[in-house]
Amino acid sequence: MADVIDFAPGGYRFIKGVSQYSAGVAAQPGFRLERVRFARPVPLAEGFDRIAAIIKAAGRPLTAFAACELRSPAPFTEQGFIDFNAIYITTLKEWGLFRDGLNPIARSNVCPEVFPPAEPSFYAFSFTTAAPDAPPSFVVAGSGEAPEGHATYHDHIVNRGDVSPEGLRGKARFVLAEMERRMAALGFTWADATAAQLYTVHDVHPFLADEIARRGAMRAGLTWHFNRPPVQELEYEMDCRGLAIEHVA
Incomplete structure (x- = not known):
């Protein structure tokens, strides 16, 4: 079973993932997650x-920062992805989010x-607000068709x-099962x-x-982004969320 850790300073719990992101977050009682989508993508530092x-x-x-959705110019090489994550994590450490080698922030990063x-x-990003009577809310991080935690x-x-129909079907089955594992x-x-997002070309x-x-x-429909996953040779990614409040900024 996945490790779920309480992040009291943020008012949420998270599924232990890898150093660059957690596998998902859910608001603790007394809080709710709200999502903000930018009208157009905002470069990392300005964002x-x-x-x-x-x-x-x-x-x-x-x-209270709990999840984010990134857009990158093109899929990274394995080393390029490592280098990017080192830059991204710097701000999380400054904000008091990255502690004892654990990163609570759920993330997708697609191209x-x-x-x-x-x-x-x-x-886009999600954060917690105080809401004593709020219904439960969650954000599951993006996953492509490869298990996390390996060296490559x-x-x-x-x-x-294999991007044949049957090859893609197998990729989709893996990713859908991972979404279900994280939600569970x-x-x-x-x-x-309240939303499921698909990233593939x-x-x-x-x-x-x-x-x-x-x-x-697809109970709440399916938002298909004509995007590639963030690492070369990955072809299919999804994420999902259950939120009552979303904004556009």
């Missing part, structure tokens, strides 16, 4: 400044195939190099999700009904 201003304006500490940003940028993605990609660790199912229609819709992942 952190805008996020800090929004969180502070809501009367919350920076440790638009059309109109990509010139540099890594924030697309390359050797563990499901159906690596936080106490949720697809019935609790490949045709999913051959298995959309029987693999995605029939297992409940």
Whole structure:
């Protein structure tokens, strides 16, 4: 079973993941998660400044930052992804979020195939606000078709190099199961999700009904972003959330 850790300074709990992100977050009782999507992607440094201003304006500490959705110019090499994460984590440490080698922030980081940003940028983020009677809320981090925690993605990609309908079906099955595993660790199912997001440039229609819709992942519809996952050779990624309040800034 996944390790779920209480992050009291933020008012949420998180699934222990890897150093660059957690596998998902859920608000603790007395708090709710709210999502803010930027009208257009905001470069990383400016984005952190805008996020800090929004969180502070809501009367919350920076440790209320709980999840983010990034957009990058193109898929990284394995080393490039490591280098990027080292830069990203620096601000989390400054904000008191990265502690004892644990990163509580859930994250997706994908690459638009059309109109990509010139540099890594924030697309959206989620944070906790105080709300005594709020219903439960959660954000599950993005996952591609390779298990986390290995030294590389390359050797563990499901159906690596196979983007045939059946190859993609296998990738989708892995990712959907990982979404369900993460939701279950936080106490949720697809019935609790208010949004599911898909990131691929490949045709999913051959298995959309029987693999995605029939297992409940489209109860609230499906938002398909024509994006690639963040590491070269990954082809299919999803994330999901269950939130009552979302904003556009």
